[in-house]
Amino acid sequence: MIRTNLRYHRPDSLAAASDLLWSHRQDIAVLGGGTHLLPRMTRDQESVSHIVDLKALGLDGVNISANGVSIGSRVTYDQVLRHDALTRILPLLARVSHGVTGGRQVRNIGTLGGSACFAMPGSDMPGALVGLRSRFRIHGPTGFREVDSTDFFTSAFVNALEPGEFLHSFDIxxxxxxxxxxxxxxxxxxxxxxxxxxxxxxxxxxxxxxGGVQETPVRIDVTKVADQPEEFAAAIDAAITEPWDDVLAPGSYRRRVAAAAAKRALSELRRRVA
Ligand SMILES: Cc1cc2nc3c(=O)[nH]c(=O)nc-3n(C[C@H](O)[C@H](O)[C@H](O)COP(=O)(O)OP(=O)(O)OC[C@H]3O[C@@H](n4cnc5c(N)ncnc54)[C@H](O)[C@@H]3O)c2cc1C
Structure with missing residues (x-):
């Protein structure tokens, strides 16, 4: 049960959303699909008096043009899976969305933006978005700004959003x-x-x-070592400076399995190129 009195807001413009987030900045949360937020509020791990739902702002679309791909922050895993053109151009997003557990319910309402903003080290999407070199479009009280995905994830469960800001979309x-x-x-x-x-x-x-091996995703240039198994494994290991510990696994284990995960991802890529 959520124990606080909640005021629900559904602003109809980007500016109104940022105004609300700014006015109640200590006491407000953005609602995506709510799959992280609502259980946390129920368990009293998070407590706010205002919820802002961005549903009316048109952030649930995908735009593909000669300039690349823009994905609204409210796009769900299911929408990714059902978008033929998107999955053709960026099969990685479908691959990742398909592998998110929790069944249809989570895939139907969990948003890419919610996953990114929660910034949980072990989530799939943060690493994938950094791997795609995506840029994050953020809206705040003074309008838009863009940050590189590598700068959006600042530490475990912390992102680069400032008071009054919300994640608008991802540009690839x-x-x-x-x-x-x-x-x-x-x-x-x-x-x-x-x-x-x-x-x-x-x-x-x-x-x-x-992803998952440190607090934030880490990107490594392996061009020169990809065909040399020992150097490849060493490059992966060297990139992990502070391995992430949680109840699922200690950092030492994450470090040990990282090169194997990387090798398998590379093998999958090569099968696609062949
Ligand atoms: C049973 C279960 C299994 C799961 N399995 C996996 C898995 O295998 N892999 C995996 O990666 N994830 C998994 N997840 C997590 C799931 O991916 C996330 O719960 C989901 O993507 C979060 O999206 P949401 O829209 O529900 O976020 P919400 O819960 O709505 O929001 C999460 C956080 O982000 C903030 N937020 C949301 N949208 C915005 C925005 N546009 N701007 C600013 N802040 C925003 C919210 O205020 C909140 O703090 C699982 C979840 C469940 C419940």
């Missing part, structure tokens, strides 16, 4: 030649312990982005 301006994804987890239904996104850019540069 360059489309990778090919991608691969792998995650390591205890069982089919459990959360990831380590995720690896492999991306090939302009047919040449190979990058691996690790």
């Amino acid at each position: 301006l360059d489309i990778p030649t090919a991608t691969g994804y792998h995650k390591i987890k205890h069982s089919a239904g459990s959360w990831p312990i380590a995720t690896a996104t492999a991306a090939l850019w302009e047919g040449q540069r190979l990058e691996i982005t690790l």
Whole structure:
């Protein structure tokens, strides 16, 4: 049960949403699908008096143009899976969305923006969005600003949003030649312990982005070492400076499995290129 009296707001403009977030800045939360937020409020882990629902702001669309792909922050996993053009251009997003556990309910209402803003180290989407070199469009009291995905995730469960700001959309301006994804987890239904996104850019540069192994995703240029297994594993290991511990696994275990996850993501990418 949520124990506070809640005031629900559904602003009809971006400016009104930012005004609300600014006016109640210590005491307000944005509602995405609510799959993280509402259970946390029920368990008293989070307490606010105001909820702002961005439903009326048109943030649930996907726009594909010559300039790249723009994805509204309220787009759900299910919408990704049902969007043929998006899954053709960015199969990684469908691959990741498909693998999110929690069944249809979570896929139907969980949003990409909610996953990003919650900034949980073990979530799938943060690492994938960094792996796609996406840029995050943020709206605040003075209008729009953009941050690179690598700067959005500042530490575990903390993002770069300032008071009055909300996540508007993700822009993916360059489309990778090919991608691969792998995650390591205890069982089919459990959360990831380590995720690896492999991306090939302009047919040449190979990058691996690790998720879950540190507080924030870490992107590594592996172009020169991709064909040398020992150097590849060493490059992955060297990138992990402060491994992340939680109830699912200690940091030492995450460090140990990271190179294996990266290797499998790279193998998947290569199968797609072949
Ligand atoms: C049973 C279950 C299994 C799951 N399994 C996985 C899994 O395997 N892998 C995985 O990665 N995730 C998993 N998840 C997590 C799921 O991905 C997230 O719960 C979901 O993506 C969060 O989206 P939401 O829209 O529900 O966020 P919400 O709960 O609505 O919001 C989360 C946080 O982000 C903030 N927020 C939301 N949208 C915005 C915005 N536009 N601007 C600013 N702040 C915003 C909210 O205020 C809140 O603090 C699972 C969840 C459940 C319940």
